[in-house]
Amino acid sequence: MFGTLYAGVSRRLINPPLGINKAGLRLFADPIQAIESDLTATVLVLSNGDSKVAIIACDLIVIPTQTAREARRRVGEAIGTPASHVMLNFSHNHSSPALPGWTVDPPDQQRLKAKYQEKLFNWLVEAAQEADRHLQPARIGAGWGESYIGVYRRETGPDGRDVLGEVPDHPIDPAVGVIRVDDLEGNPIALLFSYGSHPVTVGPLSMVASTDFPGPAREVVENSLGGTAMFLQACGGNINPRVGIGYEVDCRETKKRVGSILGGEVLKVAANIRTHVQPGARTSLGNIPNILFTPWEPVEGDTCTLLGAAEEVVPLAFIPLPSMQEATTIRDHWYQLLEERKTRGAQAWEMRVAQHFASWGDQLVEAVQEVRPTLDLVLQVIRINDIVLASLNMEAFFETGLAVKSRSPVKHTQVLGYTNGVMGYLPRAEDYPRDGWKVNELYAVPDLYVQSYRLPVALHPDSEQVAVDRLTMLIEQLS
Numbered sequence: 490m491f492g493t494l495y496a497g498v499s500r501r502l503i504n505p506p507l508g509i510n511k512a513g514l515r516l517f518a519d520p521i522q523a524i525e526s527d528l529t530a531t532v533l534v535l536s537n538g539d540s541k542v543a544i545i546a547c548d549l550i551v552i553p554t555q556t557a558r559e560a561r562r563r564v565g566e567a568i569g570t571p572a573s574h575v576m577l578n579f580s581h582n583h584s585s586p587a588l589p590g591w592t593v594d595p596p597d598q599q600r601l602k603a604k605y606q607e608k609l610f611n612w613l614v615e616a617a618q619e620a621d622r623h624l625q626p627a628r629i630g631a632g633w634g635e636s637y638i639g640v641y642r643r644e645t646g647p648d649g650r651d652v653l654g655e656v657p658d659h660p661i662d663p664a665v666g667v668i669r670v671d672d673l674e675g676n677p678i679a680l681l682f683s684y685g686s687h688p689v690t691v692g693p694l695s696m697v698a699s700t701d702f703p704g705p706a707r708e709v710v711e712n713s714l715g716g717t718a719m720f721l722q723a724c725g726g727n728i729n730p731r732v733g734i735g736y737e738v739d740c741r742e743t744k745k746r747v748g749s750i751l752g753g754e755v756l757k758v759a760a761n762i763r764t765h766v767q768p769g770a771r772t773s774l775g776n777i778p779n780i781l782f783t784p785w786e787p788v789e790g791d792t793c794t795l796l797g798a799a800e801e802v803v804p805l806a807f808i809p810l811p812s813m814q815e816a817t818t819i820r821d822h823w824y825q826l827l828e829e830r831k832t833r834g835a836q837a838w839e840m841r842v843a844q845h846f847a848s849w850g851d852q853l854v855e856a857v858q859e860v861r862p863t864l865d866l867v868l869q870v871i872r873i874n875d876i877v878l879a880s881l882n883m884e885a886f887f888e889t890g891l892a893v894k895s896r897s898p899v900k901h902t903q904v905l906g907y908t909n910g911v912m913g914y915l916p917r918a919e920d921y922p923r924d925g926w927k928v929n930e931l932y933a934v935p936d937l938y939v940q941s942y943r944l945p946v947a948l949h950p951d952s953e954q955v956a957v958d959r960l961t962m963l964i965e966q967l968s
Contacts, residue, residue, distance in 0.1 A: 497533075497625065502527050503529060503530045514841055535670075542570065547577065633665065640728065651932070677717075689729060805952045821850075864913070896957070916936050
C-alpha cells in the first residue's frame with residue numbers, strides 16, 4: 490500500500506586496476522601500487538510503491554558532474570526511477586583512483602581510466618538492481634551524535650598568509666547524522682551516517698587504494714549491529730582529521746583508530762534508535778504497587794508518510810575575468826614552463842603541475858572568449874518521512890552545512906557535499922583573500938586554489954549564499 494516503506498541494499502567492490510593514478514597534483518597523485526582495503530559502492534533503494542529513490546555511497550574522491558549525471562541516468566533507468574531521484578555521494582577519499590576528466594593524462598592513463606569508469610557504471614547498475622530486487626517492508630529512524638575527529642584546517646602562517654594546517658581551538662560542526670533502516674522486526678537493513686572531514690589519514694606516501702577512516706568506521710557498525718553501513722560525506726571542505734594528513738608509508742594504525750572513534754559514535758546513536766517498538770505507559774508488575782516498569786509496545790501505522798526527491802541546477806557566476814591579453818600571457822607562461830620542465834627532465838609532480846596549469850590556461854582563455862561563463866551548481870534533496878538528505882556538487886564548508894540545517898523546516902536534515910559530481914570548492918564571501926583574488930596566484934590553501942578544478946577564476950563571493958538560499962527553498966518544496 491501507499492503508506493508502506495520498502496528498502497533494499499546491495500554492495501559492490503570497485504577496486505581499481507593497479508597502475509592507475511590518484512587524483513592529486515602535488516600530493517596524492519602517484520599510481521596505485523596495491524589494494525590496502527577494498528573500495529566499495531553501496532546502494533540503498535527506498536520505495537513506497539509510488540516513488541522510488543536510490544542513495545549511493547561510493548569510496549571515490551571526485552568525478553565530474555557530467556560523469557555523475559551519466560551514472561545517475563543509468564541507475565535510474567535500471568530501477569525505473571528518474572535520475573533526479575538518484576543520489577551519488579563520494580567519500581572524497583584521497584586514496585582512490587581519478588576518473589577521466591580530472592586532469593591531463595598520457596594515453597595509457599586515459600585507457601586505464603576510461604575502462605575503469607565503464608566498469609564503475611556497470612557495478613553501480615548491478616548493485617542498484619540487486620537492491621531493488623531485495624525490497625522488503627521497512628521502517629526508518631534517525632538521530633544525532635557528535636565526534637571531534639575533525640579539525641579546522643585554515644591556519645595563518647607567520648607571514649599572515651593562509652596555509653594548510655590546523656587550528657585546534659577553532660569551531661567545527663561535530664555532528665554525526667545517523668539514519669537507521671530496519672525490517673519490521675527491528676533488524677538493521679542499512680545504517681547511513683554522515684560526517685564532514687577529508688579522509689586523508691592514509692597519506693601521500695602510501696601508494697595504495699584504501700577506504701581511509703570511513704572503512705573501519707563502517708566495520709565497527711556492521712560487526713556490532715549487523716546490516717550494511719554507508720558513509721556519506723558531509724560538508725568537510727575546510728576540515729581535516731585532527732590527527733593530520735598521514736605522514737608514514739604505512740598509515741593503517743591511524744586509519745583504524747580514527748575510524749573506530751567515528752564508528753563508535755555511530756554505534757552509540759544507532760543502538761538508541763528503535764523503529765519497531767516504543768515506550769508504553771508506565772505500569773506496575775503484577776500486584777507490586779511501588780515499582781513502575783516501562784513496557785515496549787509495537788509501533789503501528791504507516792511506515793511511509795512521505796517519500797520524494799527534488800533537484801535544481803543553478804548557474805553560478807564567476808568574479809570578473811582578466812583581459813584576453815592577460816589570459817593569453819598566463820596560458821603561454823604555463824606552456825613555456827611545461828616545455829622547460831620537459832627539457833630538464835623535471836620530477837613527476839612538477840610535470841603534473843605544469844601540464845595541469847597549462848590546461849587551466851586553456852580553460853581561462855576559453856572562458857574569456859565565452860564572455861560570461863557560469864558553473865552549474867547541482868542541488869538535490871531527498872526526503873523520507875521526517876528525514877532529509879540535502880546535497881551540493883561542491884566541496885562545501887562546515888559553515889554552509891550549519892546554515893542550511895539551521896534554516897531547514899525538517900528537524901533531521903543532513904547536508905552533504907561531494908554529491909552528484911564535484912565541481913570545486915564553495916567558500917563563503919568572508920573566506921575570500923582579504924586583498925582580493927589574484928588570478929594567477931598559487932595559494933597554499935586548497936579552497937583558494939581554483940586551478941585544481943580548472944575553473945577559470947574564482948566564483949562570485951555571493952555563490953555560497955545563493956547555494957544556501959536555493960537549497961533551503963528546495964527542502965521547503967518537499968515539506
